Amino acid sequence: MVSHPLLFDLGASPPTTRDIATLVRDGGTAALLEAAPRADDARYQEVTCRSALNAVKGMPFNWTLNPYRGCTHGCHYCFARRYHVQFEMNADDEFASVILVKRNFVEVLQRELDHPSWARELVALGTATDPYQPIEGPYRLTRRTIESLARSRTPTGLVTKGPMIVRDKDVLADLSRSATCTVYMSVPTVDEEAWRQLEPGTAHPLQRLRAVRELADAGINAGVLMAPIVPGFSSSRSKLERTIKAIADHGARFVGCNVMYLQDGTRTHFMKFIEREFPSMRPRFERLYAKKYPPEAYREEIKGMVAMLQQRFGLSRREEADGRAELKPRSEREATQVGFAW
Numbered sequence: 001m002v003s004h005p006l007l008f009d010l011g012a013s014p015p016t017t018r019d020i021a022t023l024v025r026d027g028g029t030a031a032l033l034e035a036a037p038r039a040d041d042a043r044y045q046e047v048t049c050r051s052a053l054n055a056v057k058g059m060p061f062n063w064t065l066n067p068y069r070g071c072t073h074g075c076h077y078c079f080a081r082r083y084h085v086q087f088e089m090n091a092d093d094e095f096a097s098v099i100l101v102k103r104n105f106v107e108v109l110q111r112e113l114d115h116p117s118w119a120r121e122l123v124a125l126g127t128a129t130d131p132y133q134p135i136e137g138p139y140r141l142t143r144r145t146i147e148s149l150a151r152s153r154t155p156t157g158l159v160t161k162g163p164m165i166v167r168d169k170d171v172l173a174d175l176s177r178s179a180t181c182t183v184y185m186s187v188p189t190v191d192e193e194a195w196r197q198l199e200p201g202t203a204h205p206l207q208r209l210r211a212v213r214e215l216a217d218a219g220i221n222a223g224v225l226m227a228p229i230v231p232g233f234s235s236s237r238s239k240l241e242r243t244i245k246a247i248a249d250h251g252a253r254f255v256g257c258n259v260m261y262l263q264d265g266t267r268t269h270f271m272k273f274i275e276r277e278f279p280s281m282r283p284r285f286e287r288l289y290a291k292k293y294p295p296e297a298y299r300e301e302i303k304g305m306v307a308m309l310q311q312r313f314g315l316s317r318r319e320e321a322d323g324r325a326e327l328k329p330r331s332e333r334e335a336t337q338v339g340f341a342w
């Protein structure tokens with residue numbers, strides 16, 4: 001392996017994400033000599049963050065929290081892939097195999113939550129990474145984040161595909177009592193073939209649904225996001241029906257859905273994946289995704305079908321269940337994110 005001299009003295013605290021970006025720009029990810037390899041074949045680079053709460057615009061929440069960056073779940077459609085370029089890394093393998101761990105995240109967050117100006121606005125946890133990807137097991141940054149949010153009585157929405165979340169049902173229940181807490185388990189489909197093809201590093205969809213049941217049984221407002229529904233993989237009526245029935249059978253308090261959108265590095269990665277694994281589908285995807293969203297008529301058709309199935313299986317829509325706006329952009333076309341924190 002080529003070795004690159006460190007450009008700074010690591011000292012007692014890990015480098016900042018800016019340091020990491022500089023290192024990678026000059027020497028590729030091979031320059032991350034401190035990134036610890038683990039048995040899952042990913043490398044984990046500890047970093048120091050300067051802020052934890054990240055302001056966003058055009059969303060139904062004003063703040064996001066992401067204790068990690070990159071995600072070993074490696075979903076091919078993941079919209080967060082495109083953000084990995086902030087660290088000079090690619091949206092392909094490096095997104096799923098070089099994970100940044102913000103070691104001082106909870107201490108920084110606690111300081112921000114303790115500040116007199118903190119107005120306890122809704123915070124979304126896990127928007128650019130999965131807060132319950134495997135590395136959360138040893139680091140427990142997400143658990144400690146939830147404890148801080150509960151102490152500061154901050155209302156929170158949490159999105160994940162990780163059944164590990166059941167480990168933290170005690171602190172989620174604390175947060176539910178001190179403020180509000182909604183868990184959005186992402187289960188786009190229960191179709192095994194689509195799961196294996198699209199979400200290679202995730203737990204089985206039924207394992208995720210069992211986690212929803214356990215959380216709901218513990219009194220936590222837990223439901224499911226079928227997000228994203230991927231045309232040609234999980235969009236058929238029979239697959240939607242099986243998925244919504246399974247969601248209802250597992251006691252989810254609500255369900256919501258989104259159809260996949262493709263932008264920047266995520267688009268490039270997804271199209272390369274289709275070209276490599278399913279070349280015959282490429283022309284269809286190119287037609288359907290001439291823009292970042294499929295045509296509105298297509299999206300409305302899917303959403304209409306989901307709404308009809310929700311009604312049939314007695315499931316609430318998520319905005320009814322959590323008593324507020326949906327966790328999606330107010331205007332999907334105009335939503336702008338003001339860069340995720342690092």
Ligand code: SF4
Pocket residue numbers: 071072073074075077078079080128129130161
């Ligand atoms: S689990 Fe979420 S953050 Fe992780 S790769 Fe999949 S979609 Fe992206």
